[in-house]
Amino acid sequence: MRIFVTGASGWIGSATVTELLAAGHQVVGLARSDASARAIASAGAAVLRGDLVDLETLRAGARASDGVVHLGYSHDFSQMAEAARMNQAALETIGAALEDTGGPLIIASGTLGAAPGAVLTERDVPDSGLHPRIAASQAALALAEKGVRSVMMRFAPTVHGAGDHGFVAVLVAIAREKGVSGYIDDGSNRWPAVHRFDAAHLIRLAVDGAPAGSVLHAVAEEGVPARSIAEAIGEGLGVPVVSVPAERAAEHFGWLGMFFGADSPASNILTRESMGWEPTHQGLIADLKEGHYFRFDGN
Secondary structure, three states: OEEEEEOOOOHHHHHHHHHHHHOOOEEEEEEOOHHHHHHHHHHOOEEEEOOOOOHHHHHHHHHOOOEEEEOOOOOOHHHHHHHHHHHHHHHHHHHHHHOOOOOEEEEEEEOOOOOOOOOEOOOOOOOHHHOHHHHHHHHHHHHHHHOOEEEEEEEOOEEEOOOOOOHHHHHHHHHHHHOOEEEEOOOOOEEEEEEHHHHHHHHHHHHHHOOOOEEEEEOOEEEEEHHHHHHHHHHHHOOOEEEEOHHHHHHHHHHHHHHHOOOOOEOOHHHHHHHOOOOOOOOHHHHHHOOHHHOOOOO
16 A cells, blocks of 8 residues: 655654555655655655645645555644644544545554543543543544544553653653652552554554554553653663652653653553554563663763
């Protein structure tokens, strides 16, 4: 199939492009910059210049393809409302272009905070008011009724591996700056994780055969205790590991404090059963012990 990928030069997207190409698919990646275009082309994919606000380009890319993997999203927390509006418009445009084709549309969403204190399963329907991205992805899933093989892919909050600049890398930077590696309260809250390459493999499996209306969890580890993450970071940096009271989480962790204390385990049982997906790469703690998160580059 010819697959159009938004976010194709990003952390998950670049691994997905490689996975799709290795499986024999043709890939067209959306690129908003020269650097992104070079990265996509060097991977062996075709390049379509444009961005998520360029709806005509999105429409053309989707219409010229057999399916779409929509991973692009603006993660600027200072512009959350605008990011949500942009994502909704992009999904509506792509979905309309794929109507009645039966082609796959893989929609990125997340597990964090979707079922606080409970193990989120693929059958659970979170409150759409939790985050605009959840509402948009649930609406896009309904495109299954319009001849689109829509699939919601809920990603663990940490998609780890060498080169990660996400939540765990931020925790490492905070621990380096503070001189201690912290967890909140007793650190028993659980944090799902998946290796980047395992996530990309699941996306490819979904492109190839996930039924319309499917909800899949790109989650390899149901929930790693936050204290275990802090201990691995402390070991890697050679700094003490400390408990941070919940009332001081924002002071210590900044914007990450509102997330790192969440207890958000998520199951992958139904995903593994339905897709034959078996994560094969190392878990988060083992990845931290590899040392690449602690190689300071000055940025």
